[in-house]
Amino acid sequence: MEPCLDIRGLSAVLPNGQRVLRSVSLSVQPGEVRALVGESGAGKTMIGKAVLGVLPKSVRVVEGEMLIEGEDLGRLDAKARRTLIGARTALIPQDPLTALNPSRRIGAQMTDRLVRILGWSGERADARIRQLLDEVQIRDPERVLKSYPHELSGGMRQRVLIAAAFAAEPRLIVADEPTTALDVTVQKQILRLIAQLQRDHGTAILFVTHDLGVVAKISQKVSVLYAGKVVEEAETAQLFAAPQHPYTRALIAATPRYTDPYASLKPVDESVLAGLTAEIAAADKDWRPSHG
């Protein structure tokens, strides 16, 4: 089957030449949840931004390809790329407060997108939004649609953003730590909602997290990222049963109980990190971008 998202050998550098992504390869099948796990600064967000075409100006892609449902983003002109990304992908962001426009009502923000970008009629967009609000278990859509973002709680805002992400039926959703900014009690509900909607809509998700407990709960496949490099990828059950890479093993060992999504990571064993760093430094020495 043709992957929904296919990243092949993607490398990106900062202006000082430092690499933030090191030949990352990763694919997400249609309807599959792929977890992307790694510690802070590993480059998880960068991968998501690269896919969605919103890398910071200072970050430059120097090699590799990204394909969304078989279409190579690199071969499209800027406008076609935007259209493709807009139509087939969506983002569930980390911080539900800044991801909503503070001065526009929720309803206007949600329908605007369907009407102006996808050309839906106002009524159709409105009906769609209400249906999605129902799916994310918002009981009083009237009030929510009329509210400004700051009038809702964090959990409500994240529900709204989940509804908005699924509204246009994207094929791929990038969820960048969608629960880290929320209360612990709300995290569980939000995670369950994402899983529920993902199953109902058959949407593929690239699920970024640093939490192995969440990985175990939600994903079918995992890629483990360290310093911009995928050090291991496996089926989720396989990864926990028989982790191959020492870094993965250390990561699992550092998580008190990986079935507990709320246990936080302990620092990974120093010797493992030292070995990895040396390995990456050695690889950097002979690395040349294949083009660009």
Added chain:
Amino acid sequence: MDEARISRRPVSPRLWLAGCWLLMALLAAIFAPLIAPQDPLAQDLMLERLPPFWLDGAEPGYWLGTDSLGRDLLSRLIFGGRIAFIVAFAAATSACLLGSALGLIAGYFGGWPERIISRVVDVWMAFPPVLFAILLVAVLGTGLSSVILAIAIIDWTRFCRVIRAEAMSQARMDYVESARIAGYGRIGIMLREVLPNVLPSVVALLSLEMGIAVIVEAILSFVNLSISTDDPTWGSIIAEGRLSIHQAWWVLVFPLITLILTVLSFSQFGEALKARFDPVLR
């Protein structure tokens, strides 16, 4: 669910006072011919330097007294308000449109547009504004339109700087990135997503700028560089009042009070309006 916190603050007394004064002054200026008790230009040497109504020697119908040519002070203030408000609205609006547009572009797009616009603003602000205004009017010639033009040319930087900084911080917010991902164009994002968030500041600055325009016009009239000297303006009345301060203090004091109240009201009104305009503060 249960998290609504929709509270509406009552209208503050500040907003009330400022709004009432501005409304009164504006209506008086618009309907000046109907309201003014006397002809503001009529001179009568029999009536020169009449004191205001509560002092001995006051004449009925000359509530705030007369100047050294026997012209009614209240009527002159009311008619002077016409020029003050025309200048305030026209100059402040022009400065606002120019400055906010450039500020929005600089702040949202960054890169070379930002560098060019910021450089121009820096150069502009190196001139002392009042001297700049006098210089400009001297070059453009006196008259209502050159006063308006001069104020707009000088003061657009005030809008540009503030709006640039605000647009810049808005442009970094995630909602702008989400709009990009959804496929909105840059100009569309700037106008539909970023602009509404800087609008409260634009409104506050606009009102403040109206007050400033009133002062600048008064200063220009004071140094005799504004409108033709026949029509009364607050600045020209102040200039005349200064000459007869010992014989008729009221000719200086009343226009000063009018000027100060108007300028303060504009700035207070702007602040209060900003608070009501902003969905987060509201």
